[in-house]
Amino acid sequence: MRKQAIDTLKLKKLIAAMGKDGEVFGPVAGEAGEAVLGPLTDKTPAVLNFGNFKLPLKRVFFPQCEVLSTAFAGTVTEEKPEHKKIVLFGIRTCDAKAMDHLDRVFLSQDAIDPYYSRRREDTLVISMACTAPASSACFCLSTGAGPSNRAGADAVAFNLGKAVVFESVTERGDAFLTKHKTLFRQPTAAELEGVKRQEAATHKKLSQQSLSDAPKLLKKQPDPGRWAEVSATCLSCGACTYLCPTCHCFDFQEESVGDGSRKLRVHDACMFESFTREASGHNPRADKSKRMQQRVMHKFSYAPENYNELFCVGCGRCIVNCPSAIDIRETIAKVTL
Amino acid sequence: MSRNPYVAMPMRIDRIRIENDAKDLKTFRLSFCNKSDESDFRYVCGQFAMLSLPGTGECPVGIASSPFDKGVLEFTVKRYASGVVTTALHDLSEGDGFGVRGPMGNGFPFQDLKGKNLLIVGGGFAFTTLRSTITYLLDPSVRGDYKNITVIYGARGPGELLYKAELAQWQQRSDIKTHITVDKGSEGWTGRVGLVPNVVKEAAPSAADSYCIVCGPPIMLKFTLPPLLDLGFTPDKILTSLERKMTCGIGKCGRCNIGKYYVCKDGPVFSYDKIKDIPENGF
Amino acid sequence: MQTKAVKQSAKKTLPTKETKLPMAAQSSYEPTIVAFLCNWCSYAGADLAGVSRLQYPTNVRVVRVPCSGRVDPMYVIKALQQGADGVLVSGCHPGDCHYISGNLVARRKFAMLKSFLDYLGIEPQRVQFSWVSASEGGRFASLIEKVVSDVKKLGPRGGSAETFRRCHANN
């Protein structure tokens, strides 16, 4: 772990230099004024003060729809994942943490996902610590992620206004700091102190309630009636799962094109009734309370058992975007009461 | 880079056999189009594979052939009226090709079964991987590793029994005890009539030094498990195979998740003690 | 517009190479019209046109349906997506329906559909509705002529509906 600082005015130069390592993406101003993930160029500078993207970062590594193979005249051709170097700069630490979770799934040694792994290899992730919650639904501290967590990123940046302090997390992050050492300087003692102060101040602005007990409580198998109660107003749409940075359920779809076809991998959601419906018509999760249970249990009970991590980073997207404003924290509290 | 787990290997249909009177069960015998795939495809009885039809989709099916059957794979597929892939598979003819992804899942733990008595209980269409297992166990090179083998197999009617020729062969042999039963007899049926749980109770094989492998529809499992426990089989000695809708087959897509397990990766074979407390186990 | 930006970025950074599938080469433009014809009137009308040796363009692909009321709006939408340049639905004249009122229900439905698709930007000439009776072979031939020439005038679907059509667009 190394720390380097750069004056904010020089940031542009750094981004230009990073451009030589691959295409640089980061938060830029969208059409409606909100920050979106877009290419950073001279004309579109990074927006450093933003809440968070509407769409989760997983879509960069695990796009909503990708072609796995093409079939024509009886021959199936594999669509090989391509190499393309990317640098992600200034993304939120919760989104980076979510990538750390997805790594456990897609890069698990028994079966490595070639598409995800290729993109992950080719991408340098530099996250930026939050200085304030993006919305009142943020609860990253509760999940153990926290506004300046390092997981999933190669380096973390701290915006101190006049200067930005970079801290490497991985060897790749180290190499990045070394490569651009002419632009960086050693951080001053005041700057290092500033980083600490910023971290402490942001922590205070967040909900302190912890969810670390959730796996233990959920393991006791809450009464099905409680699940029915908390899911009563659920509409069974996929807004929560599609916008969740750690949800990774997918489906294969076949698409006929002319005389051939393509096999696609597309995002799917455990909240849809059709998700587990079998050809025989049998559906083990026909009831929406079962589906809600699956989603919550997967994040807060099964994943901790398998990976020792809550599969929730507390970004709050599912709460903000739920048409019925169902709050996952409240759901857990109610079923484990 | 290792093989892309989402891309199927091409196979060709050598033979199609209709298994039952209702004609909704067909056994496909496949051979490998690429020789290299044949040597790569190493499997254990109880594993399954995704059958992949370009332009239509995929479905998971248990491997019905034995690892000793060189160069071929067999799959018995049930056609469902609302099943897009199973219907399309049934429309294929000999000589046609489709893709196979696999082998997937864990298979039966033969290391643990060595030197034990085996009770194999099957019901209906779930008999496919059990046929694979029995064929494997009866091979002269491995038969000596196991003690007594008892098979109890039931179907709804005589016309619904799978692999009739092999069943007849097994009944002739002395190194395996076979009980075949149907829920409802028909004209010409001289065999046993009765539900699988009752036959288990009647046959009452000893649980001493034994393992039980039981596969069947959830309703059969529900009623067969209590007599097995009564006979003295402990939950860790009862092995069963679960079924779920699957997409990826490698524990990523999230569909077959029950409790902390993925049926496709951690299963489909589970010992009963692992899954008995999971409410979603289906029985 | 966030989605757009992300989609663009995804496209730029992660180009999934999509093999172009071989398509039949087209030299001069001949549109494909999918026609849903009711069994009792319009299909018989088409038959009569054939028996009477009337000439009409060969661009039309006929789907026989029991009644114009049987035509689900999804058929029309799906035909356009799958690459039809135009869609024609034709049934019995009002009052002549074999099922008494199937075509009258269809009339309401298609008044709404045509107006809606037009509003979304699909040229009205691409989706047409008409009545042809079993005795109107001549009317059928001139109907097909009109529809084909209307669609021909619009040119290949490189225009407004290109994004919609699945065959060519890699979208």
Add this chain to the structure above:
Amino acid sequence: MQTTEKTMRETVKKLFLDNKVDIVIGFQKSTVSDSGRPFFARSVADTDKLVWNDGCAANLAVFLPKLFEKPLRPREGFKPPRVGIIVKGCDGRSVSGLIKEKQALRDHLIIIGMPCSGMKTASKNRQEAATVGRACVECAAPLANEADIVIRGDLKKPVKSGYDRIKKFQSLPAKERWERFVAEMSKCIRCNACRQACPNCYCAVCFADQKKPSWTSQAARLSDTIVFHMGRMFHQAGRCVECDACVNACPMGVDLRLFTQKLAHDAHELFGVTPGITPEELPMLQTFKQDDTECFITDPEEK
């Protein structure tokens, strides 16, 4: 608004005390903002949780079809629940439509009409403050006409015609209209929130989820997304009550209203039907009149 809320709570409390309802569908305070979110009150104790404010935008009628759904194997003595529902003008129109389509049982339903003064909808982009939605600005009937109980309070002034935007869009060239439509469609991530939030989308199996035939796939391919939305929206022809439940549910801010409103406009222009208000006996597309418009019919003999 506070007195309205109080009256509403009292009314609901009385319904429970008089044993007239089993469930009342209303609003409760959201955990992250002051706006209301759907809530099922099941007892007197729950009535104090009910809220009424300018953030109660959700259309509660969406829950009715499932509540009244007869189970596949009903237990002996099965009776559908007696449901009370808090409605704004738009929700009321949806309820009327559902009754007509036999998805809600009128005699098991107590409709509580609220005085709606326009609902603010949470902004899709977190930076912006909530504003009164277009559906409310253009609302012609803010009070439910079929209400059993009407709670008095500030009522929004109804507008005569809210179709200016439709007419303006209509006047654009076809190419521009298509481009705009495609631009909206390309925002969609196919989460199905629009469909799930729509009271009219109660089909047991949606055409988009059908596998045989497969009309469209769940793949977020633009072409399939277009088929999905064209199909879903057209299924609202003569049924859409312009409540904007789909618009409010959409996490991506797709302007579905620009298109669904056209269907409402046409239903009115072509057949004189205002869904949920016109007391016609059958849904618009299940019936006909001898003199329905023929203006769209191609006449090959016409010169």
